[in-house]
Structures are given as structure tokens and as C-alpha cells.
Amino acid sequence: MPHWLQLMMDSLPTLLWAGVKFTIPLTLLSFLFGIVLGLATAVARLFGPKPLTLLARFYVWVIRGTPLLVQLFVIFYGLPSIGILLDAFPAALIGFTLNVGAYTSEIIRAAISSVPKGQWEAAFSTGMSWRQAMQRTILPQASRVAVPPLSNTFISLVKDTSLAAAITVPELFQSAQRIVATTYEPLILYIEAALIYLALSSILSNLQARLEVRFARYGGMMENSR
Numbered sequence: 001m002p003h004w005l006q007l008m009m010d011s012l013p014t015l016l017w018a019g020v021k022f023t024i025p026l027t028l029l030s031f032l033f034g035i036v037l038g039l040a041t042a043v044a045r046l047f048g049p050k051p052l053t054l055l056a057r058f059y060v061w062v063i064r065g066t067p068l069l070v071q072l073f074v075i076f077y078g079l080p081s082i083g084i085l086l087d088a089f090p091a092a093l094i095g096f097t098l099n100v101g102a103y104t105s106e107i108i109r110a111a112i113s114s115v116p117k118g119q120w121e122a123a124f125s126t127g128m129s130w131r132q133a134m135q136r137t138i139l140p141q142a143s144r145v146a147v148p149p150l151s152n153t154f155i156s157l158v159k160d161t162s163l164a165a166a167i168t169v170p171e172l173f174q175s176a177q178r179i180v181a182t183t184y185e186p187l188i189l190y191i192e193a194a195l196i197y198l199a200l201s202s203i204l205s206n207l208q209a210r211l212e213v214r215f216a217r218y219g220g221m222m223e224n225s226r
Helices: 003-047 050-064 068-082 088-114 117-125 130-167 172-183 186-225
Strands: none
Touching: 003 050, 003 088, 003 130, 003 172, 003 186, 050 088, 068 088, 068 130, 088 130, 117 130, 130 172, 130 186, 172 186
């Protein structure tokens, strides 16, 4: 067996375990919390009072205007200088959540804005409150518009979690770096890590395509029922 193949096979369990233990949980938790934060930010920008709207706009402006790696460094290496100490994984989780929240807020805001005003009027005419109209009428329709870009954000997040290696989170990429430090085979190990990320992205892209088809059918059923 070639040396490079043996090395890849020997290191594969370690890399996969790092992905299962750190990369996947970090991705799922960051995306979940980021969606909640993004929805709150989008609603604040669309319907909140002016001070809250300005605060939401400032948050989005700062996060979208600065590199994710810098944000992670500020949280993990910078905050200790003012007495705020965070372990690597919580620091990464906060950083990715803030980043995802800012980007998804723009997606959700655009999706909500795409729903015709007549849908609001129809909901209010049936006696719904603003909250009921949002939950039962507006968000279900906005989700059809938001699903494709949100899916792309999720796939990108899987790859972006490799940046957590810079703040010592022992996820997939840092595990590859540690093996490189002992084997001195960077090309083989980094290609292997890239292939694992590629496999994950391919699986998620396939699931995204199926989800979009399902939402398109649901949308057609809604339009036909009107």
C-alpha cells in the first residue's frame, strides 16, 4: 500500500471524530442560534422602534464589515484583557452565532419584505393579531424565499468552522494540523481534510436541492388553492 494512502487511512478516524465531536455541533448550534438572532434582528429592523432599528443596523454593519477571523480573535484573545475569559468552544460558538445572525438577518428581512402587503391585510381581516399574522401567514410564505440562501449560509458555515482552529478549537482542521506536526506530511493531510469538507458540502448541497423542490411544490399547492 502506498505511504500516502496508509497515512490517510490511519488519520481518517481521528479527523472524522474531530468532525463529529466539534465541527458538526459547532455548525448546528451556531446556525440554530444565528437563525434566532437573525430573525430577531430582521424583525427589529422592519418593525421595531427607531433606537432598536438603529442598534440592529449597527450590529449588522459591524459584523458584515469585518472579517470573521478577526471577530473570533477579538472574542477569544481580546476579551480577556477586560476580564472576560471564555473557553475556545464557547468563544467560537459566540463568534459564529453573531456572524450567522448578521447575514441571515438580511436574508430573512428580504424574505419578509417580499410577502405582499395584501397578506397582512388578509390576516388582520380575519381577526389575527400582529404576532399571529407573522407566525401563521407571513413567516410560512417568507420561508419559501429564505430557504435557498439560508441553505447556502449553512453550507458555507460548515467550511467556515475551520477558522475555529485559529482559536484552538480541536475541530477537524486543527486535528489535521496536529497530525501534520508529527508526520510532516502537510500536503496529504490537508488534502484529506479538504476531501472531508467536500464530502460534507456535497451531501448538504444534495439535501438543499431536495428541500428546495419540496418547498417549490408546497408553494405551487398554495398558489393553486387561492
